[in-house]
Amino acid sequence: MATKSAISDLAFLGGPPYFSEPLHVGQPNLVEPDQFRTRINEILDRRWFTNDGTCVQEFEQRIAQYLGVAHCVAICNGTVALEILIRALGLTGEVIVPSFTFVATAHALQWQGITPVFCDIDPSTHNLNPDQIPSLITSRTSAILGVHVWGRPCDVDALGRLGEQHGLDVLFDAAHAFGCSQGGQMIGSNGRAEVFSFHATKFVNAIEGGAITTNDAQLADQLRLMRNFGFSGYDQVESVGTNGKMNEFSAAMGLTCLDSLQTLLEVNHRNDKLYRGFLSDIPGVSLIDYPATERHNRQYIVLEIDADTVGLSRDQLQKLLTAENVLARRYFYPGCHRMEPYRSLYPDAGRSLRVTEALADRVLLLPTGTCIGHDQIESVGEILSFCIDHALEIRRLL
Ligand code: T4K
Numbered sequence: 548m549a550t551k552s553a554i555s556d557l558a559f560l561g562g563p564p565y566f567s568e569p570l571h572v573g574q575p576n577l578v579e580p581d582q583f584r585t586r587i588n589e590i591l592d593r594r595w596f597t598n599d600g601t602c603v604q605e606f607e608q609r610i611a612q613y614l615g616v617a618h619c620v621a622i623c624n625g626t627v628a629l630e631i632l633i634r635a636l637g638l639t640g641e642v643i644v645p646s647f648t649f650v651a652t653a654h655a656l657q658w659q660g661i662t663p664v665f666c667d668i669d670p671s672t673h674n675l676n677p678d679q680i681p682s683l684i685t686s687r688t689s690a691i692l693g694v695h696v697w698g699r700p701c702d703v704d705a706l707g708r709l710g711e712q713h714g715l716d717v718l719f720d721a722a723h724a725f726g727c728s729q730g731g732q733m734i735g736s737n738g739r740a741e742v743f744s745f746h747a748t749k750f751v752n753a754i755e756g757g758a759i760t761t762n763d764a765q766l767a768d769q770l771r772l773m774r775n776f777g778f779s780g781y782d783q784v785e786s787v788g789t790n791g792k793m794n795e796f797s798a799a800m801g802l803t804c805l806d807s808l809q810t811l812l813e814v815n816h817r818n819d820k821l822y823r824g825f826l827s828d829i830p831g832v833s834l835i836d837y838p839a840t841e842r843h844n845r846q847y848i849v850l851e852i853d854a855d856t857v858g859l860s861r862d863q864l865q866k867l868l869t870a871e872n873v874l875a876r877r878y879f880y881p882g883c884h885r886m887e888p889y890r891s892l893y894p895d896a897g898r899s900l901r902v903t904e905a906l907a908d909r910v911l912l913l914p915t916g917t918c919i920g921h922d923q924i925e926s927v928g929e930i931l932s933f934c935i936d937h938a939l940e941i942r943r944l945l
Contacts (some may be wrong), residue, residue: 551933554940558870565930566872570914570923572847573748573876576814577800578807578917586799595795598775602798607758609805610743614735616760618767621793621801622774625722625744628757629655631791632740635769636716640687645675646884646896647903648694652720653883656692664688665884665893667902673697673835676902677705681713690716693738697847698750699837700729703737710738718742721760725751726812726844733842735760740770745801750811750846753801756793811917815845818915818924822848825928829935831856847878848913851906858938861911863945867934873927876912 556562577583590596603621611619622628633642633655642656646665653663664683669676673696680691691710693701701719710717717737722744724734735741740763745756759770769786772779777788804811819834826832831853837843852861859867861877868875882903883889884896897904913927934941 551930554937554944557867557934557941558872559867560941560944564870564872565926566923569872569874570919570927571874572912572914574914574916574918575747575752575754576750576804576807576811576917578810579803582806583800583803586803587796590795590799597792597794599792600795600798602795602802603793606753606793606798606801606805609802610735610758611760613805613808614733614760616733616735617762618760618764619735620759620761620767620770620774621798622757622759622791623793623797624755625720625742625746625757626651626655627789627791628742628744628759629720630658631770631773631789632718632742632759633659633661635766635773636690636718636739638689638716640689641685642690642692643675643680643683643688644692645694645696645903646882646889646900647673647879647906648696648720648883649722649879650883650886651722652692652694653889657888661689662687663883663889665882665889665896665900665903667900668696668906669702670902670906672699672702673906674699674701675706677702677709679899680706680709684713684715688713688715690718692718692720694720694722695724695727695729695734697835697849698724698727698734698844699835700724700727700734700841703729707738722746722749722757723846724844725749726808726842728842731841736762739763740766745797745804750815750844751801751804751808753793753797753804756797756801812844814917815915818919819845819848821921821924822913822915822928825925826850826931829928829932831858831935832931846915848915850911850913851909852911853909857935859934859942861909863942864931864934865911866945867941868927868930871930873914873930875914877907877910878912880907880910882907
């Protein structure tokens, strides 16, 4: 580690990087590698690698139980899970969705010829603003797809009411929200169904993985058929389907993470508290809040940077941190509507997405998880403070 006493010590300005190894946003959590190895050996011995194997079934049961939902259908990743759900619900035409989300949410719709209609968000929750939705509903609208961004719940009641009033399906992208609650109930039972991601970077990871959870038995049956080419038995195909199956090795990783769930929660909450302590006195830098009465995974350390107060833009801060090997990220910059193909297809979308665009310029994520501890978090805080204390001089040199 190299300490900073003058701005020429900053790695961006030629000094040595503070950290010799990069700190990532999203380095996978694996607390008990030996448990994973044991499971892998058992899978190898069983010679059953995919197609609704023992580990996948256990993974589904444990998730359903933990979330208090009737059905969990494991899928190979969150994106394919969204695609399968969208098809199973028979969505068509247009679907209302935030632009402030990972691009997979929009792609899952566009991939199936459905137009994502981007809706602005509430600046205090970063989630869909229900007040903006009625003006976006047309005769082609078939659903509202909410995203629980950072695991903070959408206003599910308001979205549900809008769905009822306008005859629209309501479904949720809960990719960030495993282990989070809404109104005291674990996220997983809202709307027609909810979709989780268990990508390697997620709170609970299955290397690549996803799941759809629902209380609708008929829908769950349909999802199971669709993820397996429509097969209901040997040589028997009921409907068009795809290959969305989760394999046993992924489920083994998922189960191993579920075994460590309590530790993962404690580590993330500890890190969140440490960051709050080390960053609390830095003017212009605020860490987003989580509802105090809800359960939350604290998987993301999300800062909002007020460039005017800080004296440096979010992007300048990101560059300074990256040079020190703190790989801070700008999720979900620049917003789906400013990415292709949406930018070309809907060039005017930004006019009604003012909050999204402003937020996309402010948000910066810092590393957390089991690969980072007290000293590193303190150092990240010190680097940020140092840069902001010297903002004027640094800006002249950038
Ligand atoms: N909906 C929402 C709201 C989502 O956020 C996502 C996924 C989805 C749907 C779709 O679910 P999946 O189909 O992915 O299951 C990452 C993830 O790839 C993506 O899963 C996630 N959201 C998104 C928010 O973040 P990137 O492009 O930022 O990931 P990447 O590869 O840069 O990894 C982040 C950091 O983690 C890197 O600095 C390196 C480190 N890393 C990563 C991997 C994979 C490791 O150290 N080891 C690893 O194995 O998208």
